[in-house]
Amino acid sequence: MSTEEIRGWFAGRLPADLFEELVEVVVDREEITVVGRIPAPALAEGVSEGERAATVEGRIAEFRERTRGARMSVAGEAERRFERKVSWGVECDGTRALFTHVAAPVMTRLRQPERQVLDLLVAGGVARSRSDALGWCVRLVQQHSDEWLADLRESLVQVEEVRRRGPGAPA
Incomplete structure (x- = not known):
């Protein structure tokens, strides 16, 4: 299958409330990496860059734990269908974080x-x-x-x- 077809499958299969937007699906021989955008945390005016970064890091960690079951269910289906491991990542307020991924x-x-x-x-x-x-x-x-x-x-x-x-x- 082409990258477009795999991306289309994920776009159709992901729970509607998982990401704000499906940002990227990267495919190689061993792995499919799915990256989506999640909402930026609400911050008070004038917070320091350090506090902003820590808040985004916390939002990403919360998302990772809260959505683990849904993501693993989709990954299991995709791994059987495409015969590749599935890895996940998010973008939040300009920060990209990749979760565990394959080191082939x-x-x-x-x-x-x-x-x-x-x-x-x-x-x-x-x-x-x-x-x-x-x-x-x-x-x-x-x-x-x-x-x-x-x-x-x-x-x-x-x-x-x-x-x-x-x-x-x-x-």
């Missing part, structure tokens, strides 16, 4: 110069292991290459559409 192992082969970079990150205390160092590198590329990665994602969507319309495709 990825096997890679690196040459010595690349391994030396990872080992330097470990020796410098930036990462606890080569695996952590590699994750750190991927996050750094993601932060500094958002526009390029967005262009690449869009081109892959176009490739998938061309494949879907290709020879042997259902009419």
Whole structure:
């Protein structure tokens, strides 16, 4: 199924009062991450940034506990249907929080110069292991290459559409 079809399934299946808005559904081979917007807490005028942040954090924690049963019920259905784990997240007053999500192992082969970079990150205390160092590198590329990665994602969507319309495709 395409990401749009999976997003559509969640949009139709989620309890109507779960989120104010379904913000994002991200799909890969192992996981589906569902992020929705929840109401911002009411704050008195002039509260400090620290109090605002703590109030939002509390609202997110309250939402997570209160909706656990409903979210797990939907996740169970989706996991059987799509054969992927489901993770959850929320946006509240400009803050995004992801709940427990999959950390999938990825096997890679690196040459010595690349391994030396990872080992330097470990020796410098930036990462606890080569695996952590590699994750750190991927996050750094993601932060500094958002526009390029967005262009690449869009081109892959176009490739998938061309494949879907290709020879042997259902009419």
